[in-house]
Structure formats: structure tokens, C-alpha cells
Amino acid sequence: MTAHSGSKKAVYAALIGNLLIVVTKFIAAWLTGSSAMLSEGIHSLVDSGNEVLLLYGIRRASRPADYTHPLGHGREIYFWSFVVAVLIFALGAGVSLYEGVNHILRPEPIRNVTISYVVLGASALFEAASWLVALRIFRREKGRLGYFAAIRQSKDPTTFTVLFEDSAALLGLLIAALGITAAYVLNAPFFDGLASIGVGLVLAGTAVLLARESKGLLIGERALPDVEASITAAAAGDPDVQRVNGLVSVHTGPDQVVVGLSIEFQDTLTVTAVEACVERIEAQLRHSRPEVTTIFIKPQSAETWQARQEMLMRTAPADPDTK
Incomplete structure (x- = not known):
């Protein structure tokens, strides 16, 4: 299963779950006068729109390279994931906070509380089903990594975006x-407005986390250490390679990696032999690592490579957001 196929399954499950409950929440909010229920309806509506954007991003990112985008379109999924985070913050969190404050200032008693519980219960079932699908896919993709480490190292934001959204939705339903x-038991509508504010804060926190993770991917992150190690080993295995000095890698999509290799070839090689060696290395990498879509190989001595790395280390600014 490719990264995109697993992502699509999680996104479709979340979209179906949200569409099943969004209209029901709004009707329940109208019948009960609950600000918290209205916030939940807005939350589900925003999530539905987000899933559509993620599916659009996945489709756009799968387009092949062309003249104007020689490295492909993979980063489109990172862009749309960042847009989703902005929408969660601006629409979901913003409107929920506004409704909560407004309900506290202009309290309205809860009506037909039974309807609220029925809708919340049904919503929890749908959200839980979507959450389990996203969790199962994420657990399969994370391997032996812990959950936090897997989120930090993941190159496919769609899966953990859906997981974050569904987790926030379940927490919002509880709030x-x-x-x-x-509000009903104590006859204090204040608590209903306070719950709406709580839902808004949950959405704001979710949006900040998603934006932070998506930002790093959008700017460009290197491949995972095991991927870089296997690339280095494949290149070093060629008999005409004296030494692989190092590499530079960057993800341009969840399953698209651009690699630059610094290689010291055997001193006795002719230009034709070097070209043949480069072709063998490229063929080997494309066979062993299909996600490597573009390869640049630079003949270079170990001393030159080391001097370049030392210069980069001296000039590198401290970045607290480095993943």
C-alpha cells in the first residue's frame, strides 16, 4: 500500500463520518438552543471541508513532473495540509470561541436536552469509527516508532491530520x-457557553500542532535516517566507488525524495566509466528505493565534502522548531 492509498482511506472515512453528523448537529443546536452543540456543528462542517481539501491535495500531488515543475508536485499535499490547519484555527476555533463568549453574555436555557444526548452519542460513534480507521493506518505506517516520534518524523501529513481532527472531535464531544x-442540571446556561469556549480552545491547539508539523514539511525535510543509510549503502556497493562522502536528501512529497550524493570515484576511471557508474547507481537506487524520484551525483573528494559541511555547521543558525 502506498502512502497516498492509506491516506485516502483515512480521509474518506473521516469525510463520511462528518457528513453523517454535520446536519444533525445543526438541527439539534437549533432545537435545543445549545451553544456547545452549535460549536460542534461548526466543528464538523469545517472538518468536512478540510477532508475535501486533503483529497484535492492528494490528487494534485500525484501529478507527474513537468517542464515548470521538474521535481514534481508532491509538495501540494503539504500546502493543503497547512491550509487545513489555518482553517481549523480561523473558522473552527474562532467561531466556537465567539459563540461561547456570546452565549455567556446572552445566556439561553437548554431545551430538549434528550435530543442533545442522542446527537452527541451518535456523533461519538461515527467519530470513533473514523478515528479507529485513521489510528489503524497510522499505526501500520509508524512501525516501531512511538506515536509522538512517528508524528514528528512522518512525511505524510494527511494521516496524522485526520487522526488529530478526530481526536479533537471526540474530546470536543465530551466537553x-x-x-x-x-447547564441543564444546574440551570446555569453559563456552562454551555463555557463548553463552547472549551471546544474552541481544543480546535486552536489542534490547529497549532498541525500547522507546526506541516510547516516543516512544506519548507523541506530530509529523509529518515534508515532511508539515507540504505541509499548510501547502495551507492557504496558499486565497485567503481571509492567512497560515498555523504548525501543531501529532501522530501518533495510523502513518497517522493530528491537525493544529492557526493561520491569519490576510483582514480583510474575514465569519464565514460564514471558515467556508466552513475547510471548503475541511479538504476540500483530506483530499484531498491522507489520513493527516490530524482538523483544528483557529484564527483567530489572527501576533503572538499568535509570542508563544505564544516562551513555549513558554522553558519547554521539555531532553530528551536527543527524537527
Whole structure:
């Protein structure tokens, strides 16, 4: 299964779940007058739009390289993932916070609380089903890494975006249920507005996390250490290679990697022999690492490579957001 096929499955599951409940939440909010329920409806509506954007990004990112985009279009999925984070913050969190404050200032008693519980229960079932699909796909892709480390190192933002959205949705439903219950039992509509603010804060936190992860991918992150090690080993295995000095790699998509290799060839090789060696290395890498879409090989001595790396290390600024 490719990264995109697993991502699509998670996104489709989330989209179906959200479409099943978004209209119901809005109707329930209208019937009950609950600010928390209205915030949950807005939350599900924003999530539905986000899933559509992610599917659009996946389709755009799968286009092949062309004249104007010689390295492909893979980074489109990173761009749309960042847009999703912005929308969660601006629409989901912003509107929920506004509704919460407005409901506190202009309290309205909860009506038909039974409807609220039925809708919240059904929503929890749909969200949980979508969450389990996203979790199963993410666990398969993360391998032996821990969850936090896997999110930090993941090159496919769509899967953890859906996982974050569904986790925020389940937490939001719990907050909404607590707020509605407190408002009804204590006859204090204040708690309903407070729950709406809580949902908004959950969405804001989710948006910040997603934006941070998506930003690093959008700027450009190197391949994982095991991928770089296998690339180095494949190049070093050629008999005409004296030494692989190092490499530079960057993900241009979840399953698209551009690699630059610094190689010291055997001193006795002719230009024709070097060209033949480069072709063998490229063929070997494309066979063993299909995600390597573009390869640049530079003949270079170990001393020159080392001097270049030392210069980069001296001039590199401290970056607290480095992943």
C-alpha cells in the first residue's frame, strides 16, 4: 500500500463520518438552543471541508513532473495540509470561541436536552469509527516508532491530520456533553457557553500542532535516517566507488525524495566509466528505493565534502522548531 492509498482511506472515512453528523448537529443546536452543540456543528462542517481539501491535495500531488515543475508536485499535499490547519484555527476555533463568549453574555436555557444526548452519542460513534480507521493506518505506517516520534518524523501529513481532527472531535464531544449536562442540571446556561469556549480552545491547539508539523514539511525535510543509510549503502556497493562522502536528501512529497550524493570515484576511471557508474547507481537506487524520484551525483573528494559541511555547521543558525 502506498502512502497516498492509506491516506485516502483515512480521509474518506473521516469525510463520511462528518457528513453523517454535520446536519444533525445543526438541527439539534437549533432545537435545543445549545451553544456547545452549535460549536460542534461548526466543528464538523469545517472538518468536512478540510477532508475535501486533503483529497484535492492528494490528487494534485500525484501529478507527474513537468517542464515548470521538474521535481514534481508532491509538495501540494503539504500546502493543503497547512491550509487545513489555518482553517481549523480561523473558522473552527474562532467561531466556537465567539459563540461561547456570546452565549455567556446572552445566556439561553437548554431545551430538549434528550435530543442533545442522542446527537452527541451518535456523533461519538461515527467519530470513533473514523478515528479507529485513521489510528489503524497510522499505526501500520509508524512501525516501531512511538506515536509522538512517528508524528514528528512522518512525511505524510494527511494521516496524522485526520487522526488529530478526530481526536479533537471526540474530546470536543465530551466537553459539549459535560457543558450541556451542567447547564441543564444546574440551570446555569453559563456552562454551555463555557463548553463552547472549551471546544474552541481544543480546535486552536489542534490547529497549532498541525500547522507546526506541516510547516516543516512544506519548507523541506530530509529523509529518515534508515532511508539515507540504505541509499548510501547502495551507492557504496558499486565497485567503481571509492567512497560515498555523504548525501543531501529532501522530501518533495510523502513518497517522493530528491537525493544529492557526493561520491569519490576510483582514480583510474575514465569519464565514460564514471558515467556508466552513475547510471548503475541511479538504476540500483530506483530499484531498491522507489520513493527516490530524482538523483544528483557529484564527483567530489572527501576533503572538499568535509570542508563544505564544516562551513555549513558554522553558519547554521539555531532553530528551536527543527524537527
